[in-house]
Amino acid sequence: MANTETQTENHSTEGSAQQYIGHHLNFFQVDVRDGSVVHAQKHDGSKCYLTDILTFNKCEAVHTVKKEESHLVNPYTVNVDSLLVSFVLGLVFFLIFARVSKKFTTNGKPGRLQTFIEMVVLFVDGNVKSIYTRRSRLVAPVAITSFVWILLMNTMDLIPVDWVPALAGFIGVPYFRVLPTADVNITMSMALSVFVLIFWFTFTRKGLKGFIKEMTLHPFNHPVFIPFNFVLESISLLSKPLSLGLRLFGNMFAGEMIFIMIALFNTAYTFALQPFLSVPWALFHILIICLQAFIFMMLTVVYLAAASADEEEKS
Amino acid sequence: MNEVVSDVIGLNMIGAGLMMGLGALGAAIGLGVLSGRFLEGYARQPDLDKSLTSKFFLGAGLTDAVPMISLVFGILIVLGVFPS
Numbered sequence: 136m137a138n139t140e141t142q143t144e145n146h147s148t149e150g151s152a153q154q155y156i157g158h159h160l161n162f163f164q165v166d167v168r169d170g171s172v173v174h175a176q177k178h179d180g181s182k183c184y185l186t187d188i189l190t191f192n193k194c195e196a197v198h199t200v201k202k203e204e205s206h207l208v209n210p211y212t213v214n215v216d217s218l219l220v221s222f223v224l225g226l227v228f229f230l231i232f233a234r235v236s237k238k239f240t241t242n243g244k245p246g247r248l249q250t251f252i253e254m255v256v257l258f259v260d261g262n263v264k265s266i267y268t269r270r271s272r273l274v275a276p277v278a279i280t281s282f283v284w285i286l287l288m289n290t291m292d293l294i295p296v297d298w299v300p301a302l303a304g305f306i307g308v309p310y311f312r313v314l315p316t317a318d319v320n321i322t323m324s325m326a327l328s329v330f331v332l333i334f335w336f337t338f339t340r341k342g343l344k345g346f347i348k349e350m351t352l353h354p355f356n357h358p359v360f361i362p363f364n365f366v367l368e369s370i371s372l373l374s375k376p377l378s379l380g381l382r383l384f385g386n387m388f389a390g391e392m393i394f395i396m397i398a399l400f401n402t403a404y405t406f407a408l409q410p411f412l413s414v415p416w417a418l419f420h421i422l423i424i425c426l427q428a429f430i431f432m433m434l435t436v437v438y439l440a441a442a443s444a445d446e447e448e449k450s
Numbered sequence: 451m452n453e454v455v456s457d458v459i460g461l462n463m464i465g466a467g468l469m470m471g472l473g474a475l476g477a478a479i480g481l482g483v484l485s486g487r488f489l490e491g492y493a494r495q496p497d498l499d500k501s502l503t504s505k506f507f508l509g510a511g512l513t514d515a516v517p518m519i520s521l522v523f524g525i526l527i528v529l530g531v532f533p534s
Contacts, residue, residue: 153529262504382512385519392522423518426511433508 152399158196159296159395161310162318163216163303166209173212175309183309185215193307214318221315224287232283255283262433267440274439277332281325282432288315289387289424293417296394316387316427319380326380329435333375336442375438379431386427390420459530466524473520480513 164173165185175183175194183194235252245253259279267274291314303311315321337346350368351361397412488506492499 156529265501381519382515385522386515389518389522392525396525423511423514426507426514430508430511430515433504 155399156395158310159300159312159391161196162214162312163308163310164209164212165215166211167213168211172309173209188308191307194309195304196309214320216311216313217315217318217321220291220313221284221288221321224291224315225284228280228283228287255279259432263436266433266436267443269443271443273332274436277439278432278436281329281435282428285316285325285383285431286425286428288321289428291315292317292387292390292394292420292424295413296391296398314387314391316383317391319384322384322387323376323380325383325431326376329379329438330376332435333372333438333442336439340443379434379438383427383431386423390416390423462527462530466527469520469527470517470524473517473524477513477517481510484509484513 161174165171166173170185172183172185172188172194174197176197177183177187177192177194188194231248232252235249239249256279259282260275263275263278294313299313300311303309312318337349341349350372351364353364353368354360355364393416394413397409397416400406400408400412484506488502491502495502
């Protein structure tokens with residue numbers, strides 16, 4: 136124990152690259168069993184609890200993880216930062232759209248905000264209509280929610296990497312990752328809700344019989360091939376949410392990681408390089424931000440359209 | 451002992467380089483084919499501009515995702531985030 140403490144002191148003075156990256160990749164995790172913050176301590180070295188942070192007692196990050204803890208995933212932790220940011224952004228999206236749709240006018244000149252929202256709605260609506268050709272009251276709302284929400288969450292990547300953790304450290308929060316889509320829990324939970332929707336659409340359109348038929352008789356329509364078909368169809372079914380979630384996560388994590396790498400140019404000579412690296416990457420990243428939100432939306436609609444397609448339509 | 455450790459680190463670096471490089475290679479070929487075909491299709495049917503563009507971006511995003519993921523894991527290996 137004494138050994139780890141001296142290591143902590145060394146690192147806090149040295150501030151090595153790995154330390155910096157590790158600090159930026161650490162979530163603000165709270166253990167739900169006792170409310171303690173993971174990898175954090177108070178000034179006197181005692182355990183830091185969520186109530187300490189809420190009452191403005193400062194906590195600091197503990198960088199060295201004990202060996203026996205480091206390889207185990209603690210299933211009782213909750214990533215408070217991702218949940219908070221995604222909830223706030225979802226609320227922003229919802230309130231703005233609700234306000235505009237309530238004040239919606241067709242007579243006279245529409246305001247700027249209404250024009251913008253109309254553009255977004257028409258864009259999503261056009262894309263949904265071109266893929267999902269039948270009538271549904273669920274698909275277009277799901278599409279616009281996932282598009283705008285993911286777009287807002289991805290945009291958090293353009294906030295300079297050190298601002299939010301520094302601000303959080305100032306008020307005593309040891310870690311804060313502002314980009315929710317770089318948290319695999321958030322992206323996979325969104326992908327899993329799409330997965331549930333796929334099942335819902337399949338069952339409501341085709342029934343249990345149709346679902347079993349699709350799983351067992353689909354590529355090769357012969358009783359001999361039933362086990363083979365089942366394996367093939369299960370893989371294609373399970374790969375849908377997996378690829379959906381991991382694609383978004385991988386892209387946003389990559390973008391964040393490269394911003395962190397650029398921020399590592401912190402010596403006196405290389406400091407001036409930073410704007411010339413981070414600004415082009417940010418400009419390129421705007422494309423990725425919009426593209427990934429768009430792809431998530433499109434693939435959701437494509438999967439739902441495939442789930443509700445009839446047998447004749449599919450072949 | 452030190453030699454073994456440095457060998458392992460060196461192999462890690464080679465692996466990370468291969469990950470990043472091969473991922474980028476595949477995506478480059480894919481994006482080249484994709485945009486070439488997009489231009490071909492656009493030249494043939496200029497009316498389909500809008501639907502082609504959206505499908506092009508969809509395909510570009512799908513192609514772009516894989517090397518990005520391998521790039522990240524390559525960087526993580528270079529930095530030694532994964533304990534070996």
